[in-house]
Amino acid sequence: MSLDTDTGTVAAARLYGACDYYDAESLLTEDERRVLGRLRNFLDREAQPLLADYWERGEFPTQLAQPLIDLDLMEPAELTGAKSSPARGIYQGFRIFELARTDASLATWYTSQAGLFRTAIRVGASPEQQAEWMPKVIDFSLKGVFSLTEPDSGSDIAGGLSTTARRERDSWVLDGAKRWIGGAVSADVLAVFARDQADGQVKAFLVDREADGVTLEKIHGKTALRMMQNAHITLDGVRVPESRRLHNVNSFKDVAAMLRAMRSDVAWIATGIQAGAFEAALRYVTERTQFGRRLGSFQLVQEKLARMLGNVTSSLSLVVRLTEQQARGIYRDQDSALAKMQTSLLMRETVALAREVVGGNGITLETDVARFHADAEAVYSYEGTHDINALIIGRALTGESAFTR
Template sequence: MSDDVLDRYGFAERHLSEAARAVLDELAETLRRDIVPLMAEAWERALMPDAVLRTLVPMRLMDPAGVSAEEADSSMFSGFRCLTLARADVSVATIYTAQAGLFRTTIRHGGSPAQAAAWDPLIRSFEVKGVFCLTEPDHGSDIAGGLATRARREGDEWIIDGEKRWIGGADAADVLAVFARDEADGQVKAFLVDRHAPGVDIRIIGGKVSLRPLQNAHITLRGVRVTEEKRLHGVNSWRDVAGLLRRMRSDVAWIATGLQAGALDAAVRYATHREQFGRSLGGFQLVQEKLARMLGNVTSSLALVTALSAQQDAGVWSDENSALAKMVTAARARETAALAREVIGGNGLLLEHDAARFFADAEAVYSYEGTHEINALIVGRSLTGASAFA
């Protein structure tokens, strides 16, 4: 967003190096040229085009040339990368972040130093593709206490039984990062499960009206055996899982911000080309008011997520601040996407004008990585000192 009309306060220029901004500008252009033209049909067919990762993987967006390792690994660069991807399409942002955010974070911060060192190059290059498997059919918001997938140790192996649901990208993954409760001590542990291991069954969830190109899966694990070497040695309790979620939640706030930018792009493009009553739609007062409100939402969300990432890059990690950012940006995403659809009118329901994708996808972003209500309770607890969780 270095020269972007939507970045009115110069957030990208203030927070990113020139080299990092150049990488993101190249990404934005690649998305516009090679990916966005595919997404209406992808949404219609509910299939992610192979061309998406085939185009993005060679760009090495987790360790781009010319960008220092410190900046490439920063919350700020990761955030702007999420925003740029989501501005094009939220399913594209989600499938890439499943690898670069969820799976990578799980191993880098949930594994031992040796595990992180061995796996990280494979993750950055996409030589190994992985997904994060926490949510279950009967446990989403109450997963901390309700996690039902079980693991028991037999010698140097663990045996896992249970189910996971809503796991994005599982059908194309090589490895599943599965969270299970240790029957011996009742604590949550994490395991790297081979997607083709005996006892693993993956079924695609059909009938979605949001994030349609992204394949979400229901995973059943029956007597799946995993060696102790494949247990992530830094995850030994729910507290450790919460630490991972704290790092991941900021990515979703950035995706919610990018969704808004994409919706506003679609609305402005339509308003400046469509004519009604003999003049440009963009010249009507009510249309301009809606566009201004949308820009206000994008700008305030961008201010919030850059402040959060700056804080995290300074070493301050706060559950309530991550939750606040996700809660606010996801709510604003709903409003912004609805306004974009309004500006485009009936045509806003057609995929060819892009706003329909953002309108539908805002519902998924509003719910994943912590619902509005759960994030509100995290924030509320920090304000009052009293937990209102059931």
């Protein structure tokens, strides 16, 4: 608790303090802040002590998964009236922000279900399929991942998608491969996107992870998001019943609608990473002494802290405004592309500045800065690279597509 000097009243302690300089947190309700506070306590007490060790080992701390699920964060009953309405977008954004300011892999793991897979069902499934699957998605009793990227197609996936689907009476046969699919090894189903051989259009299917013909291989040797378990998936004659096809996905335009909705989640992750790096650097320079003075007392250090804070504040303002627009039903490719592009660009600078002010200790896991610095590179690339998002924005500005054909 703290005293509001303007009003003389006692105000609730803020969750985000220094990293939320313009108090975007004030847009949250007290109930939303209470749920996020519960998440903060869990992350500080249970997750934080494990992160450096598991990041170095390249393993996910699976003991955190069920307790994180049990926090009931996706659609908390206290916010939604016993699931009668979805949680507000601003709460969902700050939930991602809170996870990412602790660890990018934790945020990516959770949003794989709450963002990517849930959006696949919300946008791609028929009303009947949604009625059956969505409650299970929300309580994690049906865990899934979004399987779009392929070994030879990332940015050019719209035209380059080569996984095939062939209809045989009441089922489909899938052949191909997917890559960089985070969380696949612990999922129940894979939301696989494949090109229908009959009409050349993209369709989507829920494939059982342990179905005949499905092979998963963990991708080794990563230098970012080391805790997140990314998989290379091979599909060899995998049979999927028609009932497991997402009935509202009949072209890549339907997939693009999902990406449009999901890209804002990654912008929130990029913003949360900046907040975590900034907080870690600020903590370090207020404790570390050099030349007989606190590091934080030097002019050059203060200038870098100010730049970091400016980046975090700009990014947070951007994602909050985007979320407010989406809450009003405004979803445009260029809006989410701008948020992903700009927050990721600022994130790169912020984590580099944090690494710089922490000095040599900034390359060790002890200060947390090194983890944010490395993980930022993966976030910079996924859900649309800088160049691809810039071209989406440029197309909207000029009316001319500069994408190669």
